[in-house]
Amino acid sequence: MSEIDDAFEFSRGRVPLLISMPHAGLRLTPAVEAGLVEQARSLPDTDWHIPRLYHCAAELGASTLAANYSRYVVDLNRPQDDAPLYASATTGLFPATLFDGEALYRPGLAPGTEERARYLAQIWKPYHQTLADELARLQKEFGYALLFDAHSIRSQVPRLFDGRLPDFNLGSNSGASCAIDLAERLRQLCAQAQGYSHALNGRFKGGHITRHYGQPQQHRHAVQLELAQCNYMDEQPPFGYREDLAKPTQAVIRQLLQAMLDWGREHYGR
Numbered sequence: 001m002s003e004i005d006d007a008f009e010f011s012r013g014r015v016p017l018l019i020s021m022p023h024a025g026l027r028l029t030p031a032v033e034a035g036l037v038e039q040a041r042s043l044p045d046t047d048w049h050i051p052r053l054y055h056c057a058a059e060l061g062a063s064t065l066a067a068n069y070s071r072y073v074v075d076l077n078r079p080q081d082d083a084p085l086y087a088s089a090t091t092g093l094f095p096a097t098l099f100d101g102e103a104l105y106r107p108g109l110a111p112g113t114e115e116r117a118r119y120l121a122q123i124w125k126p127y128h129q130t131l132a133d134e135l136a137r138l139q140k141e142f143g144y145a146l147l148f149d150a151h152s153i154r155s156q157v158p159r160l161f162d163g164r165l166p167d168f169n170l171g172s173n174s175g176a177s178c179a180i181d182l183a184e185r186l187r188q189l190c191a192q193a194q195g196y197s198h199a200l201n202g203r204f205k206g207g208h209i210t211r212h213y214g215q216p217q218q219h220r221h222a223v224q225l226e227l228a229q230c231n232y233m234d235e236q237p238p239f240g241y242r243e244d245l246a247k248p249t250q251a252v253i254r255q256l257l258q259a260m261l262d263w264g265r266e267h268y269g270r
Ligand SMILES: [Zn+2]
Pocket: 022, 023, 047, 150, 151, 152
């Protein structure tokens, strides 16, 4: 069994903001690839093209952390003990199903205990270690740290939510993961964005990363964005990127990231 030493891509920036992309990965391990049902092979539950969509991160000077491995291998936005995130339907640390509820693996072909322990040790832990270290570095340098957890999902997934999802779904763990006025500022920006709908702490309140690292009393402010994918891509295989749709959406994303930085500067004076 070979060591996994390429669990993520990390780039260090120059402002107190880290953008995390835990579901952007497309790689599979041989054991996962060998067991997947046909329908899962196109990786339909990926947060597609997120690094491309957030290419303004470099220009803004933000640090970025993006997963290389698919959430089917191990879900980086779930806690290590796999406690369920939502009382309603959800998927776990080592998913057994697709978002639509169908089995992810052919019978008897899900990775075993040893494989899973390896994914936890060689993918989950290094991602979280890097995330924690970078937040600590930012806090040491600036006195505070901002974390933006970037996600996207199909606009309609009947098993996970009713009807069509709003376009921009902000989550602040119901107000616990960042300053209230920061979340409110981001919500207002979404409200002003022409042609887009939004929600704050609706169906998506923020996953494990937002909930765990967002500690506003300790000057660590975390926000999750769950973006409806119809705003920048084709929602059917092969899940192509749509420049025409992405352009105006990227303008809103950039405003959100800039607003976070502005808020930090106003609030902390640096
Ligand atoms: Zn996601």
